[in-house]
Amino acid sequence: MSDDSTPPAAAANANFRGALYIIAGAFLLTVMASLAKFLGDSLPVPMMVFVRFLAGFLFLLPVLWRFGFKNLKTGRIKLHLLRGSVGFLGNLAMFFSVVNIVIADAITIQFSRPLFTVLLAGLFLGEVVGRRRAGAAIIGFLGILIITRPFGDGFSIWYFAAIGGAITATIVVLVVKVLSRTEHTLVIIFYFTATSTALAAIPALIFWQTPSLDEFAILVLMGGLGVFGQTLFTHGIGLGETSFVLPFDYLRIVFAFAIGLIWFAEVPSAWSYGGAAIIIVSSYYLLRTERAR
Numbered sequence: 001m002s003d004d005s006t007p008p009a010a011a012a013n014a015n016f017r018g019a020l021y022i023i024a025g026a027f028l029l030t031v032m033a034s035l036a037k038f039l040g041d042s043l044p045v046p047m048m049v050f051v052r053f054l055a056g057f058l059f060l061l062p063v064l065w066r067f068g069f070k071n072l073k074t075g076r077i078k079l080h081l082l083r084g085s086v087g088f089l090g091n092l093a094m095f096f097s098v099v100n101i102v103i104a105d106a107i108t109i110q111f112s113r114p115l116f117t118v119l120l121a122g123l124f125l126g127e128v129v130g131r132r133r134a135g136a137a138i139i140g141f142l143g144i145l146i147i148t149r150p151f152g153d154g155f156s157i158w159y160f161a162a163i164g165g166a167i168t169a170t171i172v173v174l175v176v177k178v179l180s181r182t183e184h185t186l187v188i189i190f191y192f193t194a195t196s197t198a199l200a201a202i203p204a205l206i207f208w209q210t211p212s213l214d215e216f217a218i219l220v221l222m223g224g225l226g227v228f229g230q231t232l233f234t235h236g237i238g239l240g241e242t243s244f245v246l247p248f249d250y251l252r253i254v255f256a257f258a259i260g261l262i263w264f265a266e267v268p269s270a271w272s273y274g275g276a277a278i279i280i281v282s283s284y285y286l287l288r289t290e291r292a293r
Contacts, residue, residue, distance in 0.1 A: 018240025022248040028229030030255040040099030050204030053197040055223020084195025090168030097162035107256035109162035114286040115140040116170040143278030180238030
């Protein structure tokens with residue numbers, strides 16, 4: 001990660017490489033979410049989440065073998081457990097939302113993270129938000145209302161799952177940024193995958209349904225895409241300046257709109273486009289002001 005002592009050329013290079021990692025991770029994670037939506041009509045969500053994490057963990061083992069298990073020692077186990085627990089809840093919420101509502105809406109709401117960052121900073125950290133940042137956050141939340149239309153015919157209770165996923169994603173980004181200052185990417189991914197797999201096993205046992213061979217193959221693919229996409233995202237966050245590289249993750253919205261239209265024949269409404277535009281603009285403004293701060 002670049003800082004004030006980093007030469008401008010080196011900082012720019014780190015930001016560029018971080019952005020590429022973020023874009024690649026965004027695409028893989030969007031494809032993973034699309035596969036979850038594809039399986040949503042035949043398999044229960046808790047089971048999909050568990051197999052996704054378990055397969056990802058198994059994909060990770062050969063890499064960890066080469067990395068060296070002795071290098072997984074950490075002095076920040078509480079933060080790792082927090083990241084894993086919140087990440088599990090976020091994935092559960094995200095899967096429920098993409099399965100039950102238009103995938104473009106589900107992914108767009110996920111990207112209201114900066115809005116919740118402002119809210120959490122003001123409520124729990126005692127941070128002085130300021131009128132401009134507060135105004136941008138309020139406008140962004142109006143974007144969420146436009147998409148969800150809580151008092152209209154298009155409202156679904158599953159929009160709350162998407163909003164819950166956005167809140168947990170906010171916490172995850174903050175924790176990952178702290179961990180990436182001292183922890184290797186593989187250490188972060190290992191503890192996240194191990195914790196989330198263990199937690200996901202509990203509801204999976206309750207709602208277990210044996211998948212067909214084709215469904216099992218897709219679940220394994222989801223696990224691989226999830227762990228590699230998350231690894232790329234985590235590395236990109238740690239490599240560049242957050243305020244520079246994180247906006248590239250918004251390409252997930254573009255990917256989701258395209259995949260939803262091509263694969264699932266989902267045509268987002270004008271409300272979805274309008275709400276997405278408001279959320280993206282307000283969130284980008286908040287990221288830029290955070291960088292200036």
